[in-house]
Amino acid sequence: MEKRESIGGTAVTRSYATDTDGVTLVEWLDQVADADGRTEAVADKGIVASRMSASLFRYLETKGIRTAFLEEISARELSFRAVHRYPFDLVVRNFSAGSFAERTGVPEGKALMRPTAELQNRKEGASHYFLNGYDVLALGLVKEENLRKMTQMAFRINEILIPYFAERRVDLIDVSLSFGKNKEEVVLTGALSPDNMRLWDRDTHERLDADRFRRNLGNVREAYLELYKRLGIGSLKPEELLGE
Numbered sequence: 001m002e003k004r005e006s007i008g009g010t011a012v013t014r015s016y017a018t019d020t021d022g023v024t025l026v027e028w029l030d031q032v033a034d035a036d037g038r039t040e041a042v043a044d045k046g047i048v049a050s051r052m053s054a055s056l057f058r059y060l061e062t063k064g065i066r067t068a069f070l071e072e073i074s075a076r077e078l079s080f081r082a083v084h085r086y087p088f089d090l091v092v093r094n095f096s097a098g099s100f101a102e103r104t105g106v107p108e109g110k111a112l113m114r115p116t117a118e119l120q121n122r123k124e125g126a127s128h129y130f131l132n133g134y135d136v137l138a139l140g141l142v143k144e145e146n147l148r149k150m151t152q153m154a155f156r157i158n159e160i161l162i163p164y165f166a167e168r169r170v171d172l173i174d175v176s177l178s179f180g181k182n183k184e185e186v187v188l189t190g191a192l193s194p195d196n197m198r199l200w201d202r203d204t205h206e207r208l209d210a211d212r213f214r215r216n217l218g219n220v221r222e223a224y225l226e227l228y229k230r231l232g233i234g235s236l237k238p239e240e241l242l243g244e
Helices: 045-062 098-104 133-138 144-166 220-231
Strands: 003-009 013-018 023-028 031-033 039-041 069-074 077-081 084-095 111-121 170-182 185-189 197-201
Touching: 003 023, 023 045, 031 045, 045 069, 045 077, 045 144, 045 220, 084 144, 111 133, 111 144, 133 144, 144 170, 144 185
Parallel strands: none
Antiparallel strands: 003 013, 013 023, 023 077, 031 039, 069 077, 084 111, 084 170, 170 185, 170 197
16 A cells, blocks of 8 residues: 555644545554644654554454454654544543643543533644534534434443453543544544543553643653553553664
8 A cells, every 4th residue: 555645634644645545554653642733753652652552443343342443654753544534533431631621620530420422523733622413513514413323332432442451450540532434334433542632640640642742741651651551551661663
């Protein structure tokens, strides 16, 4: 498969067209970002985010979750089926954290009585803001049936990932999920990494995700590599490591 022109991306990824019809390639960058557009280079972070995403997409597919993921192309590149990607994400929360804690006053780290979900816009260069189901339907962003499907899928994904991370002494605090439509089928797409998940050490509550950058906690690379090690995805080859 040949990589062709860039067709967009985010602060932490680049997307490319390919010579294969209906297939796009996504490259993960050695960079972290926050909602205000602030970025920072983090050596080897692209490898962790790419390989972790691939591993979790494959795992979810064994549990019956349909995804747009196809295969790993390199340590930092994955291929996906080209889908119509919805312009909002669905965030599932298991603990109070981030904006949820700010708007509810519930202390960060407090377990919720049950998972909750919210919609957030995904407009590059703009702060995330909340939407509700009526908003996205009124704006014509999604059909009601597909909104119902992705909500059901999001809760099921959360249900699968909670014990997966718990076995590795990690709490899944929340996860931001992206969905797309492949013909009439709703599928999971985007990423599954510390960029779009809050993941805390179960015993110490140490943050192992991009909040280490967002909150100026330091040791971002060390946190990503610790999580990678716990997940047992595989060893980082010496020739791939930039930060050693």
